Amino acid sequence: MNARSALGKYGETLAARRLAEAGMTVLERNWRCGRTGEIDIVARDGEVLVVCEVKTRRTGAAGAFEHPMAAVTPEKAERLRGLAECWIHAHGGAPPGGVRIDLVGVLLPERGAPVVEHARGVA
Numbered sequence: 001m002n003a004r005s006a007l008g009k010y011g012e013t014l015a016a017r018r019l020a021e022a023g024m025t026v027l028e029r030n031w032r033c034g035r036t037g038e039i040d041i042v043a044r045d046g047e048v049l050v051v052c053e054v055k056t057r058r059t060g061a062a063g064a065f066e067h068p069m070a071a072v073t074p075e076k077a078e079r080l081r082g083l084a085e086c087w088i089h090a091h092g093g094a095p096p097g098g099v100r101i102d103l104v105g106v107l108l109p110e111r112g113a114p115v116v117e118h119a120r121g122v123a
Contacts, residue, residue: 011056
């Protein structure tokens with residue numbers, strides 16, 4: 001595993017913990033749909049299916065980084081909607097509460113605890 005994938009895996013672990021602390025049930029991590037892509041975390045929030053994108057960034061002395069919450073472009077949002085449809089098809093249909101796309105941004109400072117932000121319904 002390279003440093004970048006280790007960083008992403010760590011961020012996803014922190015994100016899954018945050019979602020569980022918020023009362024959600026994590027159903028799957030790193031779910032793949034053929035060549036379409038991957039859903040970082042699939043969770044259930046009551047009756048709502050949550051497709052969650054996780055973005056992890058280190059903050060450095062130079063301070064030159066893109067904030068994780070800026071990472072979901074319209075193209076990325078469309079891909080996530082398609083992946084949500086793929087997951088629903090593979091798992092027997094849509095839940096009664098519908099589907100929501102969330103984003104968890106994880107900032108890892110040089111010193112101190114990680115900062116984990118959860119934005120609901122980003123796309």
